[in-house]
Each structure stands twice: as C-alpha cells, then as structure tokens.
Amino acid sequence: MACGAGLIAPATASAGSGGAFASAPAKIKSVSCVARCATADAAKPGSLLRVRGSGMREVAKIVFLGGGGHADNATVRVSKARRNSVDVTVPDKATSGRLRAVNGDGARSVASRAVVSIQRGAGSSAALDVRVVGRRVYYDAARPARVDLLARRAMLVTVALVRVIDGAVVTTWPVALAPEAVSSITWDGRIEGVAQPVGRYEFRVFAGGPAPGAVAASAPAALATGGFDLVDHIFPVRGRHSYGSGQAAFGAQRSGHTHQGHDVFARCGTPLVAARGGVVKLNKFERSAGNYVVIDGEGTDVDYVYMHLQERSPLAQGARVLTGQRIGNVGDTGDARGCHLHFELWDAPGWYTGGAPIDPLVFLKLWDSYS
Ligand SMILES: [Zn+2]
Numbered sequence: 001m002a003c004g005a006g007l008i009a010p011a012t013a014s015a016g017s018g019g020a021f022a023s024a025p026a027k028i029k030s031v032s033c034v035a036r037c038a039t040a041d042a043a044k045p046g047s048l049l050r051v052r053g054s055g056m057r058e059v060a061k062i063v064f065l066g067g068g069g070h071a072d073n074a075t076v077r078v079s080k081a082r083r084n085s086v087d088v089t090v091p092d093k094a095t096s097g098r099l100r101a102v103n104g105d106g107a108r109s110v111a112s113r114a115v116v117s118i119q120r121g122a123g124s125s126a127a128l129d130v131r132v133v134g135r136r137v138y139y140d141a142a143r144p145a146r147v148d149l150l151a152r153r154a155m156l157v158t159v160a161l162v163r164v165i166d167g168a169v170v171t172t173w174p175v176a177l178a179p180e181a182v183s184s185i186t187w188d189g190r191i192e193g194v195a196q197p198v199g200r201y202e203f204r205v206f207a208g209g210p211a212p213g214a215v216a217a218s219a220p221a222a223l224a225t226g227g228f229d230l231v232d233h234i235f236p237v238r239g240r241h242s243y244g245s246g247q248a249a250f251g252a253q254r255s256g257h258t259h260q261g262h263d264v265f266a267r268c269g270t271p272l273v274a275a276r277g278g279v280v281k282l283n284k285f286e287r288s289a290g291n292y293v294v295i296d297g298e299g300t301d302v303d304y305v306y307m308h309l310q311e312r313s314p315l316a317q318g319a320r321v322l323t324g325q326r327i328g329n330v331g332d333t334g335d336a337r338g339c340h341l342h343f344e345l346w347d348a349p350g351w352y353t354g355g356a357p358i359d360p361l362v363f364l365k366l367w368d369s370y371s
Pocket residue numbers: 248259261262263341342343
C-alpha cells in the first residue's frame with residue numbers, strides 16, 4: 001500500500017473535494033448516442049445518450065460541461081441508472097464537451113475523457129450515416145472493431161465484413177435499423193474462433209436483407225463503407241526506448257549462456273503491455289531474470305516472455321490477458337545492467353517446454369513501426 005491514510009482519515013472525508021459523501025464518485029468511460037441522434041457519432045438536444053462507466057448506479061445527474069467555464073454548463077437528471085451505465089436526454093442548452101456524473105449525495109466524478117459532440121440544426125441529412133470506430137484494431141484486445149449505423153427511417157441492411165486484399169466477404173450481419181437510433185456491429189478478429197489474417201478490412205453496408213452472393217464484386221454498390229486495419233500485436237514498451245545491440249542482441253554469447261532474447265532499453269517505470277493477449281503461464285521472480293512474466297499467446301503457439309520488471313506483475317498465473325493490457329513496468333530487477341525489457345519469443349510448444357527461442361528483433365521493430 002502506498003499510504004495508510006484510509007486508516008486515520010474519517011470514513012466520510014473525501015480527499016480534495018472537501019465534501020463529505022457516503023458514496024464513491026462514478027468514473028465515466030465512454031458516451032454514445034443511442035436514440036434520436038444527429039449522426040452516428042453526434043447527438044442533438046433531445047437525443048438519448050448512454051454514459052458508460054463504473055459506479056454508475058448511484059449517479060443522479062449528468063453535467064454537460066461544454067467549453068471552458070461554468071456559464072455553458074447544463075445539468076440533467078438521469079432517466080435510467082444501471083450498474084455500468086446511465087441514460088440521459090440531452091438538454092436544450094447543452095453544448096459539445098466533456099461530462100461529469102453527480103451522485104444523489106453530491107459526490108462528483110472527474111470530467112470524462114470522452115467528449116460528446118452536440119450538433120444543432122439539420123445534422124446529417126443522409127438517409128444512412130455510418131461511422132467506423134477506430135482506425136486500428138488489435139487482435140484479442142479489449143476494444144473490438146466497431147461500426148455504428150444511424151438511419152433516418154426504419155430500414156433493413158446487411159453489413160458485410162470484407163477483406164480488402166482479395167475482396168473476400170468474411171462474414172455478414174443483417175441489421176434492422178430503427179429511425180434515428182444508433183446500432184452497432186462489433187467484430188473481434190475471429191471467425192468461428194479462428195484468428196483472421198492481419199490487414200485492411202471494410203464494413204460495407206448494403207440495402208436489404210442477407211442474400212447469398214449479394215455482396216460479391218458484381219453486386220450493387222454499397223450504401224456506405226468504412227475501413228480499419230487489423231493488426232495482431234502491439235509494441236510492448238509504451239514510452240521512449242532504444243534497441244540495444246551487441247550484448248543486447250539475440251544470440252549474444254555471455255558467460256556460461258547464450259542471450260535468448262533482445263533487450264529494449266527504456267526508463268525504469270515505463271509502462272509494459274502484453275504484445276499479444278493470452279494466458280499468463282508464469283509470473284515469478286528469479287535471480288537472473290528478476291520479475292518476469294510468460295504469456296502463452298492467444299491463437300498462437302508462441303510464448304511471450306518479459307523480464308526484469310520493476311515489480312511483480314499484478315497478473316495471476318492462469319489469468320487471461322488481452323493484447324495491450326498492462327503487465328507491469330520496465331525495471332532492472334535480477335541480473336540487469338540498466339533499465340530494460342528483456343523480451344523473448346519461443347515457438348511451439350513454448351518456453352522451456354520443448355520450444356526454442358527465436359530472434360524477436362524483426363518482430364519488435366515491425367510492431368514498433370505502427371503502434
Ligand atoms: Zn536480455
């Protein structure tokens with residue numbers, strides 16, 4: 001524990017706010033328009049917004065913070081509160097900006113990172129408005145690929161997921177769109193449990209219900225199209241870094257052993273994330289490796305090994321970790337000269353279970369080039 005303040009402070013004191021609230025403030029994670037929307041990614045006065053986060057059950061009011069200062073703040077009571085979300089109707093006076101959640105007893109959240117866009121006037125006049133959320137999607141990450149659809153009138157459409165390189169239709173979804181309500185389709189990079197190849201994909205939206213072959217190259221033009229890149233790894237060191245050479249390289253001869261990974265130097269404390277999700281095989285301390293973690297990559301036969309972490313990773317052995325999820329910090333525990341990540345890749349069947357280490361440098365540089 002960093003400090004024991006909780007033991008001596010009165011239970012009702014809320015540090016920093018000066019208030020005395022019984023409830024913990026909510027934390028807003030995302031905001032989306034779900035009905036009577038202006039466009040697929042914008043609201044208007046009268047729109048129904050869903051504000052998602054944690055601790056939302058106690059939230060009584062949402063404040064639309066607008067631009068700077070309090071003059072343009074607009075507060076509205078929630079129409080429905082659930083554990084992980086509340087619904088509110090956008091008040092007439094609200095302007096684009098961040099939100100704050102206020103509990104029944106006055107406990108206030110910090111301003112959301114998420115920004116709600118509020119349009120006045122006509123908004124989009126298109127019969128169908130489509131928005132693809134995120135330009136890059138990591139396989140097995142917390143955030144899947146997503147397309148939001150908004151129609152002015154009720155309509156039936158088919159969303160096709162197309163692999164751009166060969167035009168293959170990977171899968172399709174029939175969607176019945178209600179007027180001015182946003183419908184979302186998500187895709188996690190798998191088809192029937194199998195990881196799909198990386199590369200460019202598009203959501204293509206066609207009028208009408210699903211018809212076999214209706215989305216082939218000769219088919220009528222899509223009503224709307226939006227693309228994203230599917231990638232399978234993220235660079236694990238999330239800060240300034242440099243690649244060592246010589247003794248830092250894979251295969252370097254060291255006293256009594258061969259270097260089985262590549263060292264990436266970064267300041268101690270730089271966040272480390274899982275290059276690929278999977279299952280935590282090991283989370284241990286060892287005299288030369290220091291604090292280290294071995295992750296069996298999801299959908300691969302490859303093991304991913306991270307050494308010299310500053311502290312023991314919070315992940316439990318056997319836990320599922322997602323691509324990009326925090327696994328700890330760069331450190332210099334164990335036999336390490338200078339703060340660095342010692343990174344290893346092992347092919348099937350894995351780390352010290354019959355697999356062999358492979359030189360990870362080309363992969364690290366590839367992941368580093370886009371993430
Ligand atoms: Zn090393």
